[in-house]
Amino acid sequence: MTMKVRNLALVALLGTASIGAAQSPDAPALTGPDWARRGEAELSPARYSVIVEKDVAVPMRDGVKLAADVYRPDAPGKFPVIVLRTPYNKATPDEVQNSRWYAERGYVVVNEDVRGRFASGGDFYTYRHEAQDGYDTDAWAAVQPWSSGRLGTLGGSYLGYTGLTQAIGGHPALKAVATDVTTTDIYNSWVYSDGAFLLGFSLPWGAGTVYGRTTDGGGAFVKPEAYAKLPLNTADAASYKVDQPYRDWLAHPLRGDSYWNGISFERQAAKISIPALVVSGWYDIFLRGALGDHQQIKGAGATPLARAQKRIVIGPWTHFKTIAPRKGGFGGMSTPDDVDYGPDAALNGNLLYLRWHDHWLKGMDNGADRDPAVRIFVMGENKWRAEDEWPLKRTRYTPYYLASGGRANTATGDGTLSTTKPAGAESDRYDYDPANPVPTLGGNICCSSVPSGAHDHSPVEKRPDVLVFTGPVLDRTVEVTGPIRATLYAASSAPDTDWVVRLIDVDPNGYARNIQDGIVRARYRKGKDAPPAPIEPGKVYRYDIDMWASSNAFLPGHRIRVEVTSSNFPRFDRNLNTGEDPATGTRMAVAHQQVLHSARYPSHVLLPIIPR
Known part of the structure; x- marks a missing residue:
């Protein structure tokens, strides 16, 4: 795979019937797989x-x-x-x-x-x-x-x-x-994701691109400072104009509403x-x-x-x-x-x-x-x-366990990833400060100036509030195709906080390509239909995190990596760690986070491995 070269797939503008659109008469013949070209005549x-x-x-x-x-x-x-x-x-x-x-x-x-x-x-x-x-x-x-x-x-x-x-x-x-x-x-796809508000989409698109009758001056690219505006339910006015649907989405965080x-x-x-x-x-x-x-x-x-x-x-x-x-x-x-x-x-x-x-x-x-x-x-x-089906019936769901000597912070730390269940009593710690969140670098986001897709996460992995767990160099191809989940055992000093887990493919040159990630807001750990429940500071909770799905072959010479942190901003709104209403809260607090990975608390990602 060639890194740092633009994807050859051309641009499809949001909202048009772009995929079925006409090819200009002077356009060169398009490439593509045989199955897509079959039947053209x-x-x-x-x-x-x-x-x-x-x-x-x-x-x-x-x-x-x-x-x-x-x-x-x-x-x-x-x-x-x-x-x-x-x-x-x-x-x-x-x-x-x-x-x-x-x-x-x-x-x-x-x-x-x-x-x-x-x-x-x-x-x-x-x-x-x-x-x-x-x-x-x-x-x-x-x-x-x-x-x-x-x-x-x-x-x-x-x-x-x-x-x-x-x-x-x-x-x-x-x-x-x-x-x-x-x-x-x-x-749970356009507005929220397991309790976290999709700010990087809902603000620029919802309160900009589709604002009003003709979008008279609004648009997909908001002022950067608008993302950080508090309270969150006024960020629309800071970016463009007051948008009632945007404010209504924030006022109705429960799916059962x-x-x-x-x-x-x-x-x-x-x-x-x-x-x-x-x-x-x-x-x-x-x-x-x-x-x-x-x-x-x-x-x-x-x-x-x-x-x-x-x-x-x-x-x-x-x-x-x-x-x-x-x-x-x-x-x-x-x-x-x-x-x-x-x-x-x-x-x-x-x-x-x-x-x-x-x-x-x-x-x-x-x-x-x-x-x-x-x-x-x-x-x-x-x-x-x-x-023939999704997920694939031949999938072997395999846990990859987090481990370290207590210093998994940054990619130069001692975090490891393997299929061996930990036997000791290990954990890692970091501080999450909502005033300095981990920036969004690619992933499943659209409709704003925030980068989407695959990127090198090496810059993010230099932050001490990002735990990095890396597996050994592979001697064979490991294909991950299907739904990905993480089970995280963690404690926080805050009454509410977020947990983010990301899967990374590291090539021999160190390029750390993001594959997929997931987030859960602690107060919504019981599911999107359950009322919010604060967490007890210092208590260990189990968090089951939906990391969506992907299909990626980790090639020989590559390594499988997992990142754990507490923010992905502005794709998701910041958890202020105070337990206040995310829509109206303005007070921030630093959360002291602990991620456990031990015999009692075996934090892991469950990867859908496809037999080769």
Whole structure:
């Protein structure tokens, strides 16, 4: 693997239907794996000129009218319909080109501004109206004179969320979903992560990019000082303007709160009854939710068709850097990922989504219904692999135990990692100061100036508030593919604090590439549905930390490493260590932390090892 070289996958702009977007006529032939190029000749060809109707009024059940631009083939007859519902302006050049591209290939594209955004009527409130408005839009599109009565969805991120909510108890005319970098799980993927607030996303995107009707001056890149603003529920005004949804998210930290009804649909994902194709990335912010949706639908989907025809494709991508749509990408919204995963990591989404809709909306026998349920990109070896299920049945879940002589602070400390359970009574200590948190350096974050994806964590590992546990040099490849969890036995001097665990791949040159991480807020250690419970200072608690999932081959000569710390800022808000309400607290305290790894308290990460 070549380090410090940019990922070859081109840019996908948040919210556009970017993965299915058109390739410019002058673009060079895209590379990519054979499986993605197979069947290219079977795709619907560009054969139609296009008629465009601007700002067509689409009625909602409450009398509000949404505005849609309708792109349709200039030919008699009825055509299948692709519905895109966007908060990012249907009239942008990329949206126009994308919609035309599908219309040229025999689809009617209904490209609609969601309620309260740009040309559509009503008031916008993030997430709140999408399921109902999506259903009403589908009902309208199904009976138009140009409609065949067979509908599909397209689009990523927020557009993907709208498509998935359309499919939950969806209109009978909706026959297929195609989407990327998204999930139904708003609560525990978009806003919170095991009790910690996703500040690095919720502030710049929620209180900036989708603020108001037209985002008049807001945007994804907030003032750096706004992240540190206290109380947290005023950081929106410090960055841009007061945003009520942002403040409401902070005021409703429990999943069981009725506020999340009609917003977060992860408990209803199994109600999807139609084929659904989702593309995600190992470094996408919504990866965990996408995998959760997949397991729900695959295991308990509302129909045999939905269960049999659920597909997921996961590459080495971040949210902005997904599948190469066309020469030049979209808008230059790149992320400074350090790693080049090779030419197979750059896919042309047309070969996925057009093929999908050709089959399910046009009835073309192109093999889309016979594709494997799961395709994963194994980083390190940089190879694609087809699988029948997720997680993989052949997985050997193997504990890797933390150990040290009590000085695991920094990468030059004495922390070790092995499959041997500790026998002594060991522990490590560090101080976590929320006034000086560990900075976010890559990972599953998007939509801000904060780095995402894979980066060298060596700078972070110089901090004394980061414990570093490193395994021996490998003499064979160790593949880690699947869900990753950590069990941490720890004590704190604070009534509340955070624990962060990160998996690292260290190459022979010392480049420490972050693979995946997880966080838990101590007061929410009992789960997202349980009331918050303070911890007793000095008492040892067991923390089970969901480190999401990945697929990485640790190659010979590399080492497996684990970091333990108490902050990852500003991806997550800082725990102030005082036990105050995180939304309104202003007082900080230094927490004296102890991580135990002994026969009694065997702290470890549980790695999903795939037999070679």
